[in-house]
Amino acid sequence: MKRTISLTVNGDLHELAVEPRRTLLEVLRDDLGLTGTKRGCSTGDCGACTVLLDGSAVNSCLVLAVDAHGREVLTIEGLAEGSQLHPIQDAFLEHGGLQCGYCTPGMILSAKALLDENPHPTAEEVKVAIAGNLCRCTGYTKIVESILAAAEKISGAGVS
Amino acid sequence: MSEFNVIGRRVPKQDGVARVTGRAVYTDDIKLPQMLHGRILRSPVPHARIVSIDTSKAKQLAGVKAVITAADMPRSGFGYGKDNSPLKWEKVRCVGDEVAAVAAIDDNTAEEALSLIQIEYEQLPAVYDPEEAQREGAPLVHERSKNNVSFSWTFNKGDVEGAIAEADVVVEDRFRTQYINACPLEPHICLASFDQAGNLAVWVPIHFAFMFRKDVAEVMGMPWSKVRVIQPAIGGSFGSKIDTEPFHFICIALAQKTGRPVKIAFTREEEFLAARPRQPMILDIRMAAKKDGTLLARDVHIISDNGAYNAWGSHALFAAMMSVTSLYRVPNVRFVGDVVYTNKPYGGSVRGFGNPQATFAIESQMDILAQKLGIDPLELRLKNANQPGDVTVQDVKITSCGLAESIEKVAQRIGWSEHHGKGGNRGVGVASLIHVGGGARIYKSDGCGAIVKIDDGGDITVIIGSSELGQGSETVQAMMAAEELGARLEDIRVINSDTAIKPWDVGSHASRSTFISGMAIKRAAEQAKKQLFEAAAQKLEARPEDLESLDSKIFVKGSPDRFLTFGQAARADLLRTGGDVIVAKYFYDPPNVELDRGFFGNVSATYAFGSHAAEVKVDPETGAVDVVRIAAAHDVGRALNPMGLEAQIEGGVAMGFGYAMTEELQVKNGVIQNVSLLDYRVPTVQDVPAIDPIIIETIDPIGPFGAKGMGECSTVPTAPAIANAIYDATGVRIKDLPITPEKVLRALEEAKETSKDGSEGGLIDE
Numbered sequence: 001m002k003r004t005i006s007l008t009v010n011g012d013l014h015e016l017a018v019e020p021r022r023t024l025l026e027v028l029r030d031d032l033g034l035t036g037t038k039r040g041c042s043t044g045d046c047g048a049c050t051v052l053l054d055g056s057a058v059n060s061c062l063v064l065a066v067d068a069h070g071r072e073v074l075t076i077e078g079l080a081e082g083s084q085l086h087p088i089q090d091a092f093l094e095h096g097g098l099q100c101g102y103c104t105p106g107m108i109l110s111a112k113a114l115l116d117e118n119p120h121p122t123a124e125e126v127k128v129a130i131a132g133n134l135c136r137c138t139g140y141t142k143i144v145e146s147i148l149a150a151a152e153k154i155s156g157a158g159v160s
Numbered sequence: 161m162s163e164f165n166v167i168g169r170r171v172p173k174q175d176g177v178a179r180v181t182g183r184a185v186y187t188d189d190i191k192l193p194q195m196l197h198g199r200i201l202r203s204p205v206p207h208a209r210i211v212s213i214d215t216s217k218a219k220q221l222a223g224v225k226a227v228i229t230a231a232d233m234p235r236s237g238f239g240y241g242k243d244n245s246p247l248k249w250e251k252v253r254c255v256g257d258e259v260a261a262v263a264a265i266d267d268n269t270a271e272e273a274l275s276l277i278q279i280e281y282e283q284l285p286a287v288y289d290p291e292e293a294q295r296e297g298a299p300l301v302h303e304r305s306k307n308n309v310s311f312s313w314t315f316n317k318g319d320v321e322g323a324i325a326e327a328d329v330v331v332e333d334r335f336r337t338q339y340i341n342a343c344p345l346e347p348h349i350c351l352a353s354f355d356q357a358g359n360l361a362v363w364v365p366i367h368f369a370f371m372f373r374k375d376v377a378e379v380m381g382m383p384w385s386k387v388r389v390i391q392p393a394i395g396g397s398f399g400s401k402i403d404t405e406p407f408h409f410i411c412i413a414l415a416q417k418t419g420r421p422v423k424i425a426f427t428r429e430e431e432f433l434a435a436r437p438r439q440p441m442i443l444d445i446r447m448a449a450k451k452d453g454t455l456l457a458r459d460v461h462i463i464s465d466n467g468a469y470n471a472w473g474s475h476a477l478f479a480a481m482m483s484v485t486s487l488y489r490v491p492n493v494r495f496v497g498d499v500v501y502t503n504k505p506y507g508g509s510v511r512g513f514g515n516p517q518a519t520f521a522i523e524s525q526m527d528i529l530a531q532k533l534g535i536d537p538l539e540l541r542l543k544n545a546n547q548p549g550d551v552t553v554q555d556v557k558i559t560s561c562g563l564a565e566s567i568e569k570v571a572q573r574i575g576w577s578e579h580h581g582k583g584g585n586r587g588v589g590v591a592s593l594i595h596v597g598g599g600a601r602i603y604k605s606d607g608c609g610a611i612v613k614i615d616d617g618g619d620i621t622v623i624i625g626s627s628e629l630g631q632g633s634e635t636v637q638a639m640m641a642a643e644e645l646g647a648r649l650e651d652i653r654v655i656n657s658d659t660a661i662k663p664w665d666v667g668s669h670a671s672r673s674t675f676i677s678g679m680a681i682k683r684a685a686e687q688a689k690k691q692l693f694e695a696a697a698q699k700l701e702a703r704p705e706d707l708e709s710l711d712s713k714i715f716v717k718g719s720p721d722r723f724l725t726f727g728q729a730a731r732a733d734l735l736r737t738g739g740d741v742i743v744a745k746y747f748y749d750p751p752n753v754e755l756d757r758g759f760f761g762n763v764s765a766t767y768a769f770g771s772h773a774a775e776v777k778v779d780p781e782t783g784a785v786d787v788v789r790i791a792a793a794h795d796v797g798r799a800l801n802p803m804g805l806e807a808q809i810e811g812g813v814a815m816g817f818g819y820a821m822t823e824e825l826q827v828k829n830g831v832i833q834n835v836s837l838l839d840y841r842v843p844t845v846q847d848v849p850a851i852d853p854i855i856i857e858t859i860d861p862i863g864p865f866g867a868k869g870m871g872e873c874s875t876v877p878t879a880p881a882i883a884n885a886i887y888d889a890t891g892v893r894i895k896d897l898p899i900t901p902e903k904v905l906r907a908l909e910e911a912k913e914t915s916k917d918g919s920e921g922g923l924i925d926e
C-alpha cells in the first residue's frame with residue numbers, strides 16, 4: 001500500500017504517494033527527477049547517494065522515503081543559487097576535485113555537512129567526514145584540498 | 161613567459177560545472193517514454209550443462225514484457241576467438257554466465273520474474289587453477305581447447321640460455337598477482353531503443369564506440385549503418401568499459417523483442433560478478449647480469465588466468481610482453497605467455513592492461529638482483545635505463561625518454577639516501593615502468609578523426625572521435641584547439657559522444673587519447689585557421705601570411721588596431737555570394753606498426769616512462785604495513801594541463817596502492833566471495849597514502865605540443881615500489897599480491913625460523 005508523505009526538497013514542498021519499501025534515493029531520482037544524486041551501490045557503501053537530511057549527511061539509499069516524511073532534504077541541485085555556484089562547488093572546480101564526477105555530488109554534500117558544523121576543519125577532520133564517500137578517480141588528494149579551500153573561502157566571505 | 165597561451169595552464173575541467181551541480185547526464189539518468197527495465201539471470205554454478213530452461217511462469221507475471229533465452233536471440237559468437245555468446249544455451253562456464261533475461265515495467269517486477277525462471281543444470285567438474293587446467297584429464301572449459309590453453313605467444317630475441325650460462329649472477333623467482341575489479345563508481349549500464357524503421361540507438365558508457373557499433377551489428381545481424389552509439393557522461397571506467405559485453409547484446413535483444421526502450425543497469429553485486437576484472441597472472445622470471453650490474457638476459461613465462469572466455473583481457477599479455485622486452489636495456493629476451501581457460505570470472509582490460517602484473521614481477525626482481533649483486537637498486541636501474549635513441553629487442557623505438565630522470569627525482573623526493581638500507585622496519589623502495597605513450601596499433605588503424613568548425617558567432621566546435629571517461633580529455637582537447645587557433649578557451653566546445661556525429665576513432669585505450677586525438681585536432685585546427693585567415697585577409701586588406709591570432713581575434717602583425725574577431729571573419733566568409741563555412745577535418749593515424757608474427761614492431765609512436773618511490777613502516781607484531789607516502793614521477797612529454805595530470809597521477813597511484821595492499825576479488829571454487837564495496841575494500845580517503853606527483857617534461861618529437869599519453873602509467877609501478885620498500889624495511893620479500901598483513905607476518909616468522917636454523921635469511925620464497 002502506498003503511503004502519502006510530504007517532503008521538502010531543496011526548499012520545495014512535495015506531496016508524494018510512495019510504497020513503504022522505496023528508498024529516498026529512488027524517490028529523489030525516479031519520482032522527482034533529481035538525478036544529481038547518484039546510485040553507486042544501493043547498499044550504503046559508496047556515498048554517491050549522499051544528501052543532507054535536516055542538515056546531516058545521509059546515504060539516501062539507506063533511508064526509506066517514508067522515514068523522510070516531514071523532513072528537509074538538500075540535494076546537489078539545491079546547492080547553487082541560480083547560476084552562482086556554492087563555494088564548495090567552485091573549489092572543486094578550481095582545485096581539480098573531480099574527474100568523472102560520479103562521486104562528486106555526494107562528496108560535496110558531505111563536505112557541506114562538515115563545514116556547516118565545523119567551518120575550520122583540519123585535513124584529518126575532512127578525511128573523517130568523507131571517509132564514507134568513495135572516489136575511484138582522484139586518489140582524494142585534490143578533493144581534500146578542495147574542501148579545505150572551500151572552508152577558507154566561506155569563512156573569508158561569510159557565506160554559509 | 162611561456163611560449164604558449166593556453167597550454168601549460170592549470171585549467172578546470174570543461175564539463176566540471178555540469179558535474180558539480182548534478183546536471184551532467186549519465187546513462188542511468190536517462191528515462192525514455194515507455195522504457196522497460198531489463199534483468200539478467202546468471203549462472204550460480206561455475207561449470208554445468210544446461211538441461212532445461214522453463215520461462216513459462218515468468219512470462220505470466222503481470223508487468224513482464226519479454227523473457228528471452230538463447231533461443232530468442234542470435235547465438236553468434238563474439239569476442240576474441242568468438243568463444244563467447246550473449247546468452248548461453250549448451251553450457252555455462254563461470255558463475256555469472258548469462259542464461260536468460262527479462263524486460264518488465266519496473267525493476268522489481270523484472271527481478272521477481274527472474275526468480276520464476278526455472279533452470280535445470282547438470283553440474284560438470286570444474287577447473288579453477290590455471291596450472292591444473294593444463295594437465296591431462298583436466299575438465300575442458302571449451303572443448304576445442306584441448307589443454308585449456310586458449311592461445312600462447314612466444315617472443316625470442318638473442319640467446320637467452322647462452323647469456324644466462326655466462327652471467328655472473330642469475331635470479332629466478334615466481335610472482336603471482338590477483339584478480340581486481342576496476343570499480344568505477346558508475347556501474348555498467350546500457351539503454352537500447354529501436355525506432356519504427358529499425359534504427360537502433362544505444363546509450364552506453366563505453367569508450368570503444370565504433371568497435372561497439374561493429375560488434376553490435378555483427379552479433380545482432382544488423383547493418384552497421386543502423387546502429388548509433390550515444391555516450392552519455394561516463395562515471396569512470398579504468399578500462400572496464402571498453403569491451404562489448406553479453407549484457408549489451410541482451411539489452412538490445414530485449415528492446416528488439418518488446419519494441420520498447422530497455423535499460424539494464426548493473427547492481428553493484430552484479431558489477432563484481434560480471435564486469436571484467438584484471439586477470440591474475442603467474443609470472444616465472446629469470447634475469448641474468450654481469451657483476452657490474454649490466455643486464456644480460458630476461459626470461460619470462462606468464463600464465464594468464466583469464467577465466468572462462470578470452471574477451472579483451474586475453475590480450476593483456478600484449479602490454480606485459482612490452483615491459484618484459486623493453487623495460488631497461490636487455491639484449492637477450494624470451495617471453496612465453498599462455499592464456500589459460502578456467503571456470504572463473506574472465507579478465508578484461510583494467511588500467512595498464514597486463515603491465516601492472518609484469519612490472520610487479522620485473523621490478524621486484526630488479527631489487528632481488530640488486531641485493532644479490534650488492535649494488536644499490538637505484539644504481540642498477542640507472543645503469544640499465546633506456547635512453548633516447550635506443551631500439552629495444554622488440555623493435556620498440558625510444559625517442560623521448562625520462563626514465564633516468566624519473567628515478568632520480570623520486571629518489572630525491574623520498575629521501576633515498578637518508579632512508580634506504582636503514583632497516584628498523586622502515587624503508588623505501590623504488591620501481592619504474594615503460595608503457596605505450598603514442599597510441600598502440602592493435603588494429604589496422606590506430607587513428608582518430610577530428611573536425612574543427614568556426615561558426616558565425618565566433619564559436620568553435622571541435623568534433624572528435626575519442627571519448628571522455630572522466631579523465632579530462634575534453635579539457636585538454638579544447639586547450640590544444642585554442643592554442644593552435646589562437647582562440648579563447650571559453651569559445652571552444654568539444655563534441656565527442658555520438659557515432660552519428662563524430663568521426664571514426666579506434667577507441668580510448670592504451671593511454672592514447674591526448675596523443676592521437678591531439679594530433680588530429682591540431683592538424684584540423686591548422687587548416688581551419690588557414691581558411692579563417694584567408695577570409696580575414698580580404699577584409700583586412702592584408703596577406704594571410706601577415707596575420708596572427710590571439711584571444712579569438714585576427715590581427716595584422718604589428719598593427720594591434722587592425723583586427724577582426726573570429727566571428728567577423730567567419731561572417732565575412734559566409735555572408736556573401738558564393739560564401740562558405742569554415743570547417744576542416746583531419747584523420748591522424750600515428751607512425752606506428754602492428755606487431756609482426758614474431759611480435760616485433762614499433763607499436764607506438766612514442767613511449768611513456770616513470771618511477772614511483774614508496775616509504776613504508778611495518779609493524780613486526782601484526783605484519784601491518786603503513787604506506788606513508790608515494791612519490792610518483794612521470795615523463796609526460798609536455799604537461800598540457802598540469803592540474804589534470806596531477807589528478808591522473810594521484811588517481812593512478814591510489815589504484816596502484818589498492819592493487820598492492822587491499823584489493824582482491826576472492827574467488828573460491830569459482831564463486832566470488834566479496835561482492836560489495838565494503839568487503840572488497842576500494843581504498844578510502846583514510847587508506848590512501850600521501851601522494852607527491854612529479855611531472856617530467858621531455859618534449860616528445862612527434863606528440864601534440866610535445867605531449868605523450870600517461871593515463872595508465874600512474875597505476876603500474878606502485879605495487880613493486882611498495883614491495884621493495886617492505887623488503888628494505890624488513891628483509892622479507894612478498895611475491896604475491898595483495899600484500900596483506902597475514903602474508904607479511906608469515907614471511908617475517910619464516911625469516912626468523914630460517915635465521916635460527918643458521919641458514920641465510922633474506923629472500924622468502926612463497
Ligand code: FES
Nearest residue numbers: 040042044047061
Ligand atoms: S548508493 Fe548509497 S551508498 Fe552507494
Ligand code: FES
Nearest residue numbers: 099100103135137
Ligand atoms: S571523480 Fe570519479 S569517482 Fe570520484
